[in-house]
Amino acid sequence: MVELYQELQNFGDVKTNVSFKKMTTFAVGEMAQCLITVTDTEKLIGLLNYLKNNGVNFFILGGGSNLLMPDRDIEGVTVRIQTKKVEMADDTTIMSDAGVGFGTLINLSLAHSLEGLEWGVGVPGTVGGAVRGNAGAMGRNIATCLEKVQVWRDGEVIELQNSECGFDYRESRFKFNGDIVLRAWFKLKPGDKKEIMLRATTYMKQRSGRYPHTPSAGSFFKNIQISKWPGKVEELPELFRERGMIPVGWVMEQLDLKGLTIGGAKVSDEHGNFVINFNNATQEDVLKIVEVMKERAYNKFKLEIEPEVEIVQ
Ligand SMILES: Cc1cc2nc3c(=O)[nH]c(=O)nc-3n(C[C@H](O)[C@H](O)[C@H](O)COP(=O)(O)OP(=O)(O)OC[C@H]3O[C@@H](n4cnc5c(N)ncnc54)[C@H](O)[C@@H]3O)c2cc1C
Numbered sequence: 001m002v003e004l005y006q007e008l009q010n011f012g013d014v015k016t017n018v019s020f021k022k023m024t025t026f027a028v029g030e031m032a033q034c035l036i037t038v039t040d041t042e043k044l045i046g047l048l049n050y051l052k053n054n055g056v057n058f059f060i061l062g063g064g065s066n067l068l069m070p071d072r073d074i075e076g077v078t079v080r081i082q083t084k085k086v087e088m089a090d091d092t093t094i095m096s097d098a099g100v101g102f103g104t105l106i107n108l109s110l111a112h113s114l115e116g117l118e119w120g121v122g123v124p125g126t127v128g129g130a131v132r133g134n135a136g137a138m139g140r141n142i143a144t145c146l147e148k149v150q151v152w153r154d155g156e157v158i159e160l161q162n163s164e165c166g167f168d169y170r171e172s173r174f175k176f177n178g179d180i181v182l183r184a185w186f187k188l189k190p191g192d193k194k195e196i197m198l199r200a201t202t203y204m205k206q207r208s209g210r211y212p213h214t215p216s217a218g219s220f221f222k223n224i225q226i227s228k229w230p231g232k233v234e235e236l237p238e239l240f241r242e243r244g245m246i247p248v249g250w251v252m253e254q255l256d257l258k259g260l261t262i263g264g265a266k267v268s269d270e271h272g273n274f275v276i277n278f279n280n281a282t283q284e285d286v287l288k289i290v291e292v293m294k295e296r297a298y299n300k301f302k303l304e305i306e307p308e309v310e311i312v313q
Pocket residue numbers: 025059060061062063064065066067081098122123124125126127128129130131132133134135136137174179180181182211216217218219310
């Protein structure tokens with residue numbers, strides 16, 4: 001352990017026993033027994049190779065905004081990616097390291113009057129986390145603006161074009177194949193600064209009125225594609241039919257589940273798809289609530305809802 005600790009110092013800042021309550025927006029979970037924070041991509045590659053070659057288990061942490069951590073310590077090494085480089089690759093393309101805050105990337109696009117990323121204002125987390133989960137809002141997502149990525153795959157660094165990333169609604173192949181996103185390139189369009197800023201401000205206002213401010217990991221479940229709705233589509237609100245999506249928040253309202261409380265966790269009164277940690281919730285509390293949500297959605301509508309939040313067992 002001492003030897004590992006010393007080796008790790010070559011790649012970043014190393015700490016022991018750091019609480020996930022402080023490193024995730026849900027504020028649930030126990031300790032990272034060994035946490036290394038890496039700020040440079042070449043060092044990150046070196047670290048991943050070192051961990052692989054020495055058979056050390058590792059867990060990747062970005063901004064911690066889409067995670068429900070377990071009620072136990074995480075053994076091995078937790079790699080917190082805070083790589084920092086973000087720059088114009090050409091007039092309309094931004095290159096960003098995975099550890100850059102998603103908001104920082106968006107700010108650079110706004111500063112250069114480029115459109116294509118403004119839908120993401122207010123989405124927390126890092127660029128790497130957003131690429132892995134194909135983050136999205138306002139009908140747009142990462143797949144609509146990403147040109148290519150560089151990933152670490154089992155000791156190799158490779159580049160993949162957008163079409164090779166397996167993007168789907170809140171999905172990418174990186175969720176399943178263990179690739180670590182290192183860098184991403186976003187292809188944007190020159191636009192009118194005032195109009196882009198107006199859209200960004202409008203989206204921000206819509207978000208701040210809609211989302212609770214108590215700790216959470218955002219929407220707990222993926223919204224439902226309208227083709228999967230077992231009932232009569234023509235009876236659904238027009239907006240859902242236009243968007244082709246049914247919000248799980250609305251489903252939870254139909255089930256009267258807003259306000260349901262178990263231990264320190266609760267279905268938010270403001271947004272039916274947000275499970276909030278209002279009082280030192282454990283993962284167990286959250287999972288119990290989530291089970292009720294799933295069961296009731298199935299019993300009443302025959303809907304199988306899938307978590308969007310990454311549940312670490
Ligand atoms: C208040 C609130 C609002 C939100 N609103 C939205 C929204 O509008 N739209 C939306 O899509 N999401 C939303 N989210 C969810 C979350 O912000 C996004 O999913 C975000 O992109 C997660 O990024 P992260 O860096 O925080 O990832 P983390 O939570 O740190 O990690 C999530 C998963 O990605 C993995 N991961 C992280 N970085 C990498 C990497 N570089 N390579 C490979 N794997 C990696 C982790 O191992 C983990 O499995 C919201 C969350 C909150 C709390």
